[in-house]
Amino acid sequence: MEPSYDSAKVAEIHRHLHSHLPSEPALRVKALxxxxxxxxLVDPAALxxxxxxxxxxxxxxxxxxxxxxxxxxxxxxxxxxADAGAAVDEMGFAGQASGHLQxxxxxxxxxxxxxxxxxxxxxxxxxxxxPPWYKANEYRAxxxxxxRGVLAEFGVALEPEIAVRVWDSTAxxxxxxxxxxxxxxxxxxxxxxxxxxxxxxxxxxxxxxxAGGA
Amino acid sequence: xxxxxxxxxxxxxxxxxxxxxxxxxxxxxxxxxxxxxxAARGERAYPIDWFRHTRENMVPTDYLTRPYxxxxxxxTLAMAIDAGDISLDEVISGKADALSRTPDPMRxxxxxxxxxxxxxxxxxxxxxxxxxxxDTVRTDHQGKPGHSRLxxxxxxxxxxxxxxxxxxxxxxxxxxxxxxxxHLYTVGFAARDLFPEVxxxxxxxxxxxxxxxxxx
Numbered sequence: 409m410e411p412s413y414d415s416a417k418v419a420e421i422h423r424h425l426h427s428h429l430p431s432e433p434a435l436r437v438k439a440l441x442x443x444x445x446x447x448x449l450v451d452p453a454a455l456x457x458x459x460x461x462x463x464x465x466x467x468x469x470x471x472x473x474x475x476x477x478x479x480x481x482x483x484x485x486x487x488x489x490a491d492a493g494a495a496v497d498e499m500g501f502a503g504q505a506s507g508h509l510q511x512x513x514x515x516x517x518x519x520x521x522x523x524x525x526x527x528x529x530x531x532x533x534x535x536x537x538x539p540p541w542y543k544a545n546e547y548r549a550x551x552x553x554x555x556r557g558v559l560a561e562f563g564v565a566l567e568p569e570i571a572v573r574v575w576d577s578t579a580x581x582x583x584x585x586x587x588x589x590x591x592x593x594x595x596x597x598x599x600x601x602x603x604x605x606x607x608x609x610x611x612x613x614x615x616x617x618x619a620g621g622a
Numbered sequence: 623x624x625x626x627x628x629x630x631x632x633x634x635x636x637x638x639x640x641x642x643x644x645x646x647x648x649x650x651x652x653x654x655x656x657x658x659x660x661a662a663r664g665e666r667a668y669p670i671d672w673f674r675h676t677r678e679n680m681v682p683t684d685y686l687t688r689p690y691x692x693x694x695x696x697x698t699l700a701m702a703i704d705a706g707d708i709s710l711d712e713v714i715s716g717k718a719d720a721l722s723r724t725p726d727p728m729r730x731x732x733x734x735x736x737x738x739x740x741x742x743x744x745x746x747x748x749x750x751x752x753x754x755x756x757d758t759v760r761t762d763h764q765g766k767p768g769h770s771r772l773x774x775x776x777x778x779x780x781x782x783x784x785x786x787x788x789x790x791x792x793x794x795x796x797x798x799x800x801x802x803x804x805h806l807y808t809v810g811f812a813a814r815d816l817f818p819e820v821x822x823x824x825x826x827x828x829x830x831x832x833x834x835x836x837x838x
Contacts, residue, residue, distance in 0.1 A: 409667075409705045409706040409707055410667055410705060410799075411667065411668060411669075411672050411701060411704055411705045411799065412704050412705070413672060413797065413798045413799045414704070415623070415675065415679055415767075415768060417704055418675075418676045418679045418700050418701070418704050419679040421700045421703050421704060421710065422676075422679055422680045422681055422684070422696070422700050423681060424710055424714075425696055425699060425700060425713070426680075426681045426684055428713070428714045429696070429713070433649075433651045433652075433655070433688070433689050433692045434649070434650070434651040436651075436692065436695075437651045437654045437655045437658065437692070437695065438651075438654075439716055440658060440695060440699065440713075441654055441658055442716070443708075443712065443713065443716055443717075443718060444658060444662055444708075446717075446718040447708055447712065447718035447719075447722075447723060447724055448718075448723040448724040448725065448727055449662045449702065449707065449708060449724050449727055450658060450661040450662050450664075450727050450728070451661070451727045451728065451729055451730070453729065453730040454657075454661040454664075454727065454728045454729055454730050454732065454733050455654070455657040455658065455661050456657075456730070457730040457733035457734060458656065458657040458660050458661055458733055459647070459653045459654075459656070459657045461733070461734075461737050462646045462647075462656075463646050463647070463653075465737075466737065467646065493740065497740075502738060502739075502740050503737050503738055503739070503740060504736070504737060504740070505740070506740045507740030507741055507742050507743070508742075508743065508744070508787075508790075523630075525628070525629050525630030525631075525773050525775075526627060526628060526629075526630070526674075526771060526773055527627065527674055527677070528690065533737075533740070536646055537646040537647065537656075539640070539642070539643040539644075540639070540641065540642050540643065540648050540690070541638045541639060541640050541643060543690040544638065544639065545629055545635055545686060546635040546636060546637065546638045546639065547638050548629040548630065549629040549630065549631065549632040549633070549635040550635055550638070551630075552630045552631055552775060552813075552816075552826050553630070553631040553633070553775070553816075553817050553820075555813075555824065556822065556824075558638060561637055561638055562638075562640075568822055571822075571823055571824060571825065572813075572822070572824040572825075573810075573824070573825050573827060574813075574824065574825070574826045574827065575827045576630060576773065576826060576827065576828045576829075577829070578771045578772070578773065578828045578829050578830065579743075579771060579787075579790060579793075579806055579829030579830070579831070580741075580743040580790060580791075581787065581806075581808070581829050607644075608643075
């Protein structure tokens, strides 16, 4: 049925749930799965389909293939930077949260970092499930105010002259970072290049990719 | 609304914990909570902005401490109770009322289709854009009640329009069930203008709707 769109009403519902649902996450999810299946609100086969999709099919390997192609195909790179949603669709990767995808490029002078301070928006179709730290309070609070401190914790030491650009995903645009191609990879195949691209590099918490892999 | 979810720039948080960063789900419960949340929402009339706003209305300690997909699941449940798709009594008792079984949940085929189908939030504009790339803009200095996507750290701030993204559905209206297209801009703010301790030439970019700016 239709939502009430009443903030006070859902806040009250949350207070009831806080008081009545099992606190321990595994017990809570087990109780709710039984109830929602019994109620007919979920089909167990659909649950398996959602879980399997992000375990087996959709993950950061897609983003890595996009980056490797951008490194080796200047026309594709131009299309990616102009309209990343269309460019990933070309590769068969269109999906959840890819519709308004933006690709931002690292250079010698620029480092990009992606965050969602208000919830945890993430380009699922291209990078898969977000890592726990991306969804954590610490990252969401600090990435905009102390990006260099956060980067240092990830082992990225930036010279002060390198400008940091932080992209806070406050709308339905989603961001992926195109890291720099490592030196010493001339002649590598697209597949070999893709193997060098880390998920964190595409969020921006990794910068200098290694020609020999991480 | 002013809530604990608006975390950007808040201080007192410690190091970023990278545990489980290379697993798609950090536990079986995490995977089940994710799947239950997305499957139960399915094709129902629960708009994304209402989902985000319902999550924002969680008990603040729950928001700050419960696992991420556990919060999605609780939020989905709160939306389902609000819409009358399940009752609070059923949730508390753990027993579904057999007479009110929902007839048509999302099926595995629907999932496979959803996974290949990006949602388009852009709509035809109903007015000319008020700002152009390169313009200086200033954001509203007040937080509004209800759902809005102007983070507190960027209120009353001056920035420069980096890109015009066309007209996108306004989340403030979406969380009230209305579909209102409004011009969306990516705006760059000098980090040192937002946070007094910053000494480097860094830029924070936000995607902000036209009504978030003060008209000159």
